[in-house]
Amino acid sequence: MSQRSVLVWVFVSALSGVLNAAESSRPNVLWIIADDHAAYVTGCYGNNLVKTPNIDALASAGIRFDRAYCNSPVCTASRQSFLTGRYPRSIGVSLLSTPLPESELTLAEILKEAGYDTAAFGKMHFNSQLAHGFDLRIDMPQYQQWLKAKGPAALPAGVEVLGQWKPFRDPASVWLNSGYRPFGATLEDMPSTFIARRAQEYLSQKRDKPFFAMVSFFEPHSPYRFPVEYAGRKKPADFDVPKVGPEDDWQIPAIFRELTDDEKRGIQASYYTSVEYADWCIGQVLQALDKSGQADNTLVVYIGDHGYCLGHHGRFEKHCMYEQAIRAPLIVRYPQGVKAGSSTDALVEFIDIAPTILDLCGVKKPNRFQGRSLVPLLDGKADKHREYVLIEYGHNDEVCLRTEKWKLVYERGQDTRDDGYDPAGDPPGPKLRLFDLTSDPDEMTNVAQRPENRAVVSDLTDKLVKHLVATTRRPERIPRSFDPLALLDSLTQPDDIR
Numbered sequence: 001m002s003q004r005s006v007l008v009w010v011f012v013s014a015l016s017g018v019l020n021a022a023e024s025s026r027p028n029v030l031w032i033i034a035d036d037h038a039a040y041v042t043g044c045y046g047n048n049l050v051k052t053p054n055i056d057a058l059a060s061a062g063i064r065f066d067r068a069y070c071n072s073p074v075c076t077a078s079r080q081s082f083l084t085g086r087y088p089r090s091i092g093v094s095l096l097s098t099p100l101p102e103s104e105l106t107l108a109e110i111l112k113e114a115g116y117d118t119a120a121f122g123k124m125h126f127n128s129q130l131a132h133g134f135d136l137r138i139d140m141p142q143y144q145q146w147l148k149a150k151g152p153a154a155l156p157a158g159v160e161v162l163g164q165w166k167p168f169r170d171p172a173s174v175w176l177n178s179g180y181r182p183f184g185a186t187l188e189d190m191p192s193t194f195i196a197r198r199a200q201e202y203l204s205q206k207r208d209k210p211f212f213a214m215v216s217f218f219e220p221h222s223p224y225r226f227p228v229e230y231a232g233r234k235k236p237a238d239f240d241v242p243k244v245g246p247e248d249d250w251q252i253p254a255i256f257r258e259l260t261d262d263e264k265r266g267i268q269a270s271y272y273t274s275v276e277y278a279d280w281c282i283g284q285v286l287q288a289l290d291k292s293g294q295a296d297n298t299l300v301v302y303i304g305d306h307g308y309c310l311g312h313h314g315r316f317e318k319h320c321m322y323e324q325a326i327r328a329p330l331i332v333r334y335p336q337g338v339k340a341g342s343s344t345d346a347l348v349e350f351i352d353i354a355p356t357i358l359d360l361c362g363v364k365k366p367n368r369f370q371g372r373s374l375v376p377l378l379d380g381k382a383d384k385h386r387e388y389v390l391i392e393y394g395h396n397d398e399v400c401l402r403t404e405k406w407k408l409v410y411e412r413g414q415d416t417r418d419d420g421y422d423p424a425g426d427p428p429g430p431k432l433r434l435f436d437l438t439s440d441p442d443e444m445t446n447v448a449q450r451p452e453n454r455a456v457v458s459d460l461t462d463k464l465v466k467h468l469v470a471t472t473r474r475p476e477r478i479p480r481s482f483d484p485l486a487l488l489d490s491l492t493q494p495d496d497i498r
Contacts, residue, residue, distance in 0.1 A: 027334065028298040029111070029212040029357055030203075030289060034278045035075065035123055035221040036318065037304030039068075039329045041275050049238065050272050054283030055331065058302055062333030063378060064343040069389040069402065070306035070350050073318035073325045074419075075221075076125045077394065078305045078350065083107055083132070085354035085369035087390070090471045092497035094394030096419070099127035101497045105366060107354045108133030111212045114363045119202055122195040122216035134214075136202070143194045153186045155228055165223050168420045172255045176222055176316055177270040178263035180236060183225035190227050192217040196281040200288035210361075217281050220274035220308075222317075224267075233273050236265035242311040245444035252314035254424040259316070268310050296335045299360055301353060304328040313443070319393060319421050321400040321409045322443055326391050334360065338378050346377055346385040347404070370471070388460075390467055394494035395419040401464045407443070408460040409433040412492045430489060432457070464488065 039045045043052045044059040045066070071081045077088040080100045084107070088094040091104050100106075108118045112133050119136035131137055155161065161184035167175045187193060199215045219225055226233075241264045244252070259267075282302070289295050307325045309315040318325040330348065332338055337360060351371035358365050359373040376382035391400040396419070397412030411431040416422050434448035434457055447453050468491040469475075 025297075026210045026362065027336070027360060028210045028294055029116075029301070029361065030285070030298055031214045031301045032282055032285060033214065033216040034275075034282070034304050035216070035218055036306065036308045037220055037275060037278065037329060038307040038310075038324055039304070039327050040324060041272060041310075042329055045329065051276050052279040054279050054286060055302060055329070058286065058300065058333055059331045061340050062300070062331055062338050062342075065330035065332075065348055066343055066345045068303070068328060068330035068348050068350065069326050069391060070328050071390065072392055072394070073306045073320060074393060074395065075305055076127060079125045080104070082350040082353055085351050085365075085371040087351065087370055087471045088392055088394070089468070089495070090370060090473065092473055092495060094392060094494045095496050096395070097127060098496040100130070100132060102130055105368065106132045107357060108212060110358065110363060110366065111361065114361070115209055117207055117209050117211040118213075119211065120214045120216070121199045121202070122192070123218055124214070124216060138195065138198045140191065142198075143191045146194060147189065152189050155184065155186070159228055159231065161228065162223055162225065167222070168255065171258070172316070173259060173263045176267045177224050178259070178266035180234075180266045180269045182228045182231045185227055187227040187229050190225070190277070192219055192278065192281045196284040199285050203285070203288040203292050203294070215285055217278050219278040219281075220271050224270035224274035226270075226273045226277040230273050230277055233276065234269040236262070236269040239265045239268040241265065244314045245442070247444065247446055248313045250426055251423050253421040255420065256314055256316055257424060264311050267316055271308070271310055299357065300333040301357070302329065302331040303350065303353070317421065319395065319419055321391060321393070321398060321407070326400070332374070332378060334378070339380060342380070344377050344383065346383060347389050347402070348374060348377070348385050349389050352385070388463065390464075392492070394496070397492040397494070399464060399468065399488070399492050401460050401467070402437075403460070405436065405438050406456060406460060407435045407437055408457065408464060410464065410488050410492065412489055434460075461488070465491070468492070
């Protein structure tokens with residue numbers, strides 16, 4: 001047995017009574033992810049303009065988390081964090097291109113060692129050829145081979161479709177699909193439809209062991225793809241352009257400043273339509289689960305990997321700490337342990353999902369996990385979970401601490417961001433912002449410098465510093481100075497594993 005196998009075995013050797021029962025009594029796990037899906041663009045979260053019947057039905061049969069937060073508003077860091085149950089800085093993955101280290105223990109590896117079949121369909125952002133515990137991997141290479149072998153279906157005559165996606169090379173109005181154009185494919189030829197079909201096949205198979213399957217769709221990530229059959233579903237004129245706040249000008253990325261209101265409405269229409277297509281794909285997978293007869297013994301989790309701004313604060317992306325970018329949908333359905341139609345406003349983090357799954361599967365949580373099981377919320381024994389949530393964004397050396405009432409955001413203030421979202425005329429230097437989310441839920445007014453908030457800033461800064469110290473991989477970076485800003489300046493720098 002290899003050293004790595006020994007490590008995994010140690011973590012799963014102590015199992016609860018669930019593993020002493022028959023294999024068939026152990027729950028399956030189906031974890032569905034949509035890329036860049038913000039909670040506020042979902043019917044069950046109160047949006048009447050978007051149609052998401054499948055996500056809404058999932059919520060009505062389970063529990064909806066109203067204040068669930070990603071641990072980083074960028075795909076790679078968020079995904080590798082929730083798959084390992086650890087903060088991005090602790091696993092050394094805070095940047096978009098960083099591969100997940102082989103040394104990190106994933107949920108798939110733990111469940112595989114505990115006797116589960118494991119499979120991942122679609123976007124995973126491993127940034128390497130490693131499988132990280134998944135026996136089966138289906139992604140874009142398999143889709144491209146499939147499409148080449150069968151040949152794409154003919155498109156309707158005269159339809160204008162998206163061209164090649166060239167972010168930052170084309171104007172933002174083009175790569176953000178303000179023209180409201182469909183992807184150049186029919187419904188059955190779309191990459192996410194392919195992923196849904198492969199997941200359906202997997203769920204229909206008979207097996208002797210329980211399964212852990214992640215199904216990760218590419219939508220609604222820009223350019224907000226949707227099939228030609230979905231063209232014209234929305235009217236751009238029906239959308240309102242979010243107002244930019246009085247203090248927002250300094251932080252608006254330069255690439256978005258030339259967008260017109262009509263272009264902004266077109267971008268929203270494209271995003272909403274892409275969400276509706278993602279919802280259809282999700283429905284296909286859930287229908288296959290129902291048809292397989294395994295739904296009653298399957299834990300289903302649905303999330304967006306983070307949120308997304310659609311003109312809020314002048315932004316059309318994530319990569320920031322505004323609520324629209326960091327709050328994402330989290331829905332859990334488990335007939336054997338979750339009350340249907342319930343909801344909670346407890347503060348939770350995405351690193352809490354992996355330990356929750358292990359808890360329900362009867363597998364001991366590794367000591368290295370930093371997330372906390374959500375089971376007390378699922379079974380109604382608790383209505384609170386965390387005092388605050390923590391989010392970090394390595395490309396801007398930015399960290400955030402959000403409580404019930406307050407949000408503290410610190411930016412180290414490097415001269416130029418390396419992610420393409422550099423503001424025009426943003427002065428260099430550290431920036432500390434405080435928002436009172438009770439009186440200012442739209443985060444329009446920074447109250448960090450008000451004398452009456454001095455104690456609040458001090459308390460939240462102290463909590464943020466303690467978190468960064470506890471989760472850093474580079475303790476030698478901790479300065480001898482006890483000045484909080486000096487600590488923040490030192491500890492917010494990325495230290496990704498390469």
